[in-house]
Amino acid sequence: MATGVIRYWAAARDAAGVSEEPYDATTLAEALNSARQTHGVKFAEVLARCSFLVNDSPVGGRDHARIRLSESASIEVLPPFAGG
Numbered sequence: 370m371a372t373g374v375i376r377y378w379a380a381a382r383d384a385a386g387v388s389e390e391p392y393d394a395t396t397l398a399e400a401l402n403s404a405r406q407t408h409g410v411k412f413a414e415v416l417a418r419c420s421f422l423v424n425d426s427p428v429g430g431r432d433h434a435r436i437r438l439s440e441s442a443s444i445e446v447l448p449p450f451a452g453g
Contacts, residue, residue: 370395373442375404380448381419384412392444397423397436400444420447 376389385408394400401421405413421428422445423436438444 371438371440371442373438373440373444375400375444375446377446378448379450380415381412381446384408384415392438394438396434396438397421397428397444398433400438401433415448416446418449420449421445422447 370393372391372393374389375392377385377387382388385404390404390407392400392403394403401416405416421433422443423438424442425445428436
């Protein structure tokens, strides 16, 4: 297991009720599943529309279960933003 921080932006922050929180997980999927369980249905709905960065690298369409987290990794949760 690795520990690090998840940072929530815009609608994700509003749905979570916090701007960041620690995680203890091996993969991105594990970290996000834990966050879903903590923050509930509304948060899960927002999360389904988000994109993610792990250590400043875009995850894109890659399988979250295959994204391994290193110790002290950061996860950025980015909902869609309006504008250009």
